Amino acid sequence: MIDTTLDAGFRNVLLIMRQVGRDLLRPAGLEAEATGEPLPVDHPLFVSWNRMGLSLGLAQGRRGGGEAAPGQAPSRMARSAILAAEELAFWDQGALLALPGPGLGGPPIQLLGNEDQRRRFLEEPFRDPERPAWGAYATTESAAGSDVARIRTAARRDGDHYVLHGDKMFITNGARASWVVVFATVDASLGRAGHRAFVVERGTPGFGVGRIEKKMGLTASETAGLFLEDCRVPVENLLGGERGEEAKAGFKTAMATFDLTRPMVAAMAVGIGRSAWERARDLAREAFGAAPYAARELGVLDRLATARRRLDAARLLCWRAAWRMDHHERNTVEASMAKVHAPAAALAATSAALDVCGLAGVVDPRVERCYRDVKVFDIFEGTGEVQRIVLARRLFGYPSEG
Ligand SMILES: Cc1cc2nc3c(=O)[nH]c(=O)nc-3n(C[C@H](O)[C@H](O)[C@H](O)COP(=O)(O)OP(=O)(O)OC[C@H]3O[C@@H](n4cnc5c(N)ncnc54)[C@H](O)[C@@H]3O)c2cc1C
Known part of the structure; x- marks a missing residue:
């Protein structure tokens, strides 16, 4: 779906990512499923992605977590990043994580690196599109x-x-x-x-x-x-x-990079949840015909509607965290909230999708994959349990440990 509250620029990001996801990521992800192996380094997906300038763009994106310079205009980077993360994960979450670029290694270099390190590690390796x-x-x-x-x-x-x-x-x-x-x-x-x-x-x-x-x-x-x-x-x-002090200050700043990456991981989870949800909706429509009346059918619709409400709320939490980052406002609490809520919502959505599809879901290549893929989003970048503790500490104003 295209959210009509997005302006033309953000809608454009979404449409480009939709095309990339549908035409490049989905087929590559299915190939990997067929071989049972990670995509090889010479897979054509990677050069295609590079030719669009996306690896270099990611490598040189705005430094996350920093304070705004006085009068600094809002950025659109964080919001574009979460739109892209959700849309690409919708098409294939495994291929998305395999894409070339600095990955999670980028933010610490952006933030803590000097000019020379940024040139050596974030520019030079990503300049040649033909060499992912x-x-x-x-x-x-x-x-x-x-x-x-x-x-x-x-x-x-x-x-x-x-x-x-x-x-x-x-x-x-x-x-x-x-x-x-x-x-x-x-x-x-x-x-x-x-x-x-x-x-x-x-x-x-x-x-x-x-x-x-x-x-x-x-x-x-x-x-x-x-x-x-x-x-x-x-x-x-x-x-x-x-x-000590210099390095410690650096690490505090480095931790702030999670303020961008957590909403992105959360947005990926929303994309997976939405992917399973839309498939389940289509299968349910097919099964129920024009007008569902039976109590069981209404129960199924209610379960899917509940899952969708939670996914939409998760998307809004991601958006709020990204909006604050783009407006140079501290977003640590909002990023944690998105990271706590979205994987749980996506887990619930994929589980509901599998349940309501029944046997069709177990063999459906999209639904069963989403079910297997989504769990890790509740594990990396801070597990759900740990994030809940971190969030509670922050909400009550207690210092974080360590
Ligand atoms: C596909 C994948 C990709 C990954 N990529 C990277 C990567 O690129 N770089 C990297 O460094 N790591 C990566 N990781 C590792 C990931 O960050 C860790 O798995 C994660 O930090 C959790 O650590 P653990 O698995 O050792 O679990 P543990 O920390 O041992 O936790 C086990 C369980 O105990 C719970 N738990 C732990 N502490 C507490 C507590 N204080 N209170 C309550 N519950 C608690 C946890 O929530 C969890 O449920 C990846 C993992 C996966 C699966």
């Missing part, structure tokens, strides 16, 4: 998922290098990335205050790829384990300064 490139972001370890303070990948200064040692897991596009923003600790006893972020480039001795995960969903997207064995990373690749 990826960035990645690695915090997760076997004992550090939600509790990021527990990361054990160690960083030790040695001359003009840092020596990194440890393992990362479940890293989106980790095996194909030209560089990965790796979070490591200079002193595990300091918790988050000891964390530093390093851009580790592919080919650096001691940096390698472990297992590519076989997942329940998001098949088109690669999820990789990474290892660092006495991996020497030049000091120039450290993001956000070396010393």
Whole structure:
């Protein structure tokens, strides 16, 4: 659907993304489902996406989370990003996550990187449309998922290098990335205050790829384990300064990048929920004919209508969070609300779609895939449980932990 409250510019974004989603992402996602493997790096989707200038655009988008300079005009970037995220996820959420670009590694470099780092990591790799490139972001370890303070990948200064040692897991596009923003600790006893972020480039001795995960969903997207064995990373690749206060301030700012990425992940969940919902609506219409009267049929309609109300509310929460960001207003609470609400609404919508379609849903390639794919949106970028705690703390004015 096209929301008539959108102005012509936003509607245009939506229409372009609809075409890209329908013509490029959906077929690529189905291919990945058929092979059971992530899309290969030389898949034509990636060059087509690049030729539209979209990787470079993403790499160089506005720095998230920052304060507005006095008199700075509102941006349209965050709202365009969530419109695109929902629409592309509607067509194929796995292929969407596989698209070239800096991924979650982009915001920390945008925010904490110096001019040289932004040029080396956000411009140069993404300039040539014929050579798709990826960035990645690695915090997760076997004992550090939600509790990021527990990361054990160690960083030790040695001359003009840092020596990194440890393992990362479940890293989106980790095996194909030209560089990965790796979070490591200079002193595990300091918790988050000891964390530093390093851009580790592919080919650096001691940096390698472990297992590519076989997942329940998001098949088109690669999820990789990474290892660092006495991996020497030049000091120039450290993001956000070396010393305690400087680095700590940098990390607080880096956390603010989630204020943009959380509404985007939430919007993707809405897109998946909407995709399953629309399929279920069509199947229900087919089954019920012109006028549903039976109590069961009315019950089905009510269930789908409830799911749709929740999805629409989720979309509005995403929009509000993005609107505030575009208007240079702090949106941490609004971003958390969107992230808490949208995956839950999308889970409920895909579950309702599967239920009301019955056996047709179990074998329907769209509905069953949405059901498998949607769960992870309640896991990455802060699990639902943890986000609810974070949100409650913020609403009551308690400081966040760590
Ligand atoms: C497809 C996919 C892609 C991913 N991509 C990336 C990536 O690119 N980069 C990256 O760094 N990571 C990535 N991740 C990892 C993801 O961020 C983590 O899975 C997530 O942070 C949760 O960590 P965990 O799985 O270790 O769960 P845990 O943190 O161990 O949590 C397990 C359960 O306990 C609950 N829980 C934990 N703490 C609390 C608490 N304090 N109170 C109440 N409940 C709690 C959680 O909500 C969850 O239900 C990806 C994961 C997946 C599945």
